[in-house]
Amino acid sequence: MPHTRIKFCGLTRAEDVRLAVELGVDYIGLVFAPQSPRRLLLGQARMLRDLVPEEIAxxxxxxxxxxxxxxxxxxxxxxxxxxxxxxxxxxxxAAFGVPFWKAVAMGGQAESAFSSLARYPSAAGFLFDGHAAGEQGGSGQRFDWRQMPATTDKPFLLAGGLSPENIGVALRTARPWGVDVSSGIESAPGIKDADKMRRFVEAVRHADAKL
Structure with missing residues (x-):
């Protein structure tokens, strides 16, 4: 059975991190983008980071x-x-000695977006997001999942407009290595909804069992 990796992004509260850990997500994303409403101060981030066990990245x-x-x-x-x-x-x-993913904005021309991948030979993987180039992620914008290539040289995550309600269709359509969700499990920017978090993970695992 496939195992779709799950990344919960834009967490700002200890209770949300604890629930993400309990649910067994694979990645927890902390935001430092200057204009994001989910941006953390370094002290906040360290406090949240201390709640994450080694098995979760x-x-x-x-x-x-x-x-x-x-x-x-x-x-x-x-x-x-x-x-x-x-x-x-x-x-x-690549200059910071830490593996990296490069986000690819899919809100414009898909061919142009895919052609940009070759410029990042050092990337450990890519994240295809629904926003346009130059815009913030986490906006909940979807793109046409049918645009995804059948294969990629590196792992890729699907992001943008994912929710407990549509993640099954997204997985069947795009067949990503992983999924990244932020606004789709929120009640407000940076404030996660516990019920949506649980239902998202359940929906991913249910879809994995059907693939």
Whole structure:
């Protein structure tokens, strides 16, 4: 049976992190993008990071943050992965000694988006999100999942507009290695809804059993 990796992103509260851990998600995303309503201060992030056991990876989400800020974050937080959503080049993303995923904006032309993958040979994987280039992630914008290629050279996560109600269709259509959800399990930006969190994980596991 396939095992779709699950990433809960944009967590800001201890109770949400604890529930994500209880539900057995694979990744917990903490946001440091300057304009995001889910952005954390470093002290907040360290407190949340301490709640995450070793078997769950912590991902720091960034968007055109200055290099000194990223270095400080990496040193203080010790994230398992970095996730870049801006115009960062491959050399910049790889400079911090931490594996990274590069987000790919799918809100424009799919062919142009896919052609950009070759510019990131150092990426450990890619995240295909529904927003347009230059926009923030976490906005809940969907794209046409049928645009996804049948195969990719590296693992990829699907993001953008996912919810407990549509994740089964998304998995059957795009067949991603993993899924990333933020607004689809929230009652407000950064405030996760416990019932939606549970139902999302249940829906993913149910879909995995059917694939």
């Amino acid at each position: 912590v991902v720091a989400l960034l968007m055109d943050n200055p290099p000194g800020e990223v270095e400080k974050l990496v040193e203080a937080l010790q994230p398992d992965l970095l996730q870049f959503h801006g115009a960062e080049e491959d050399a910049f993303c």
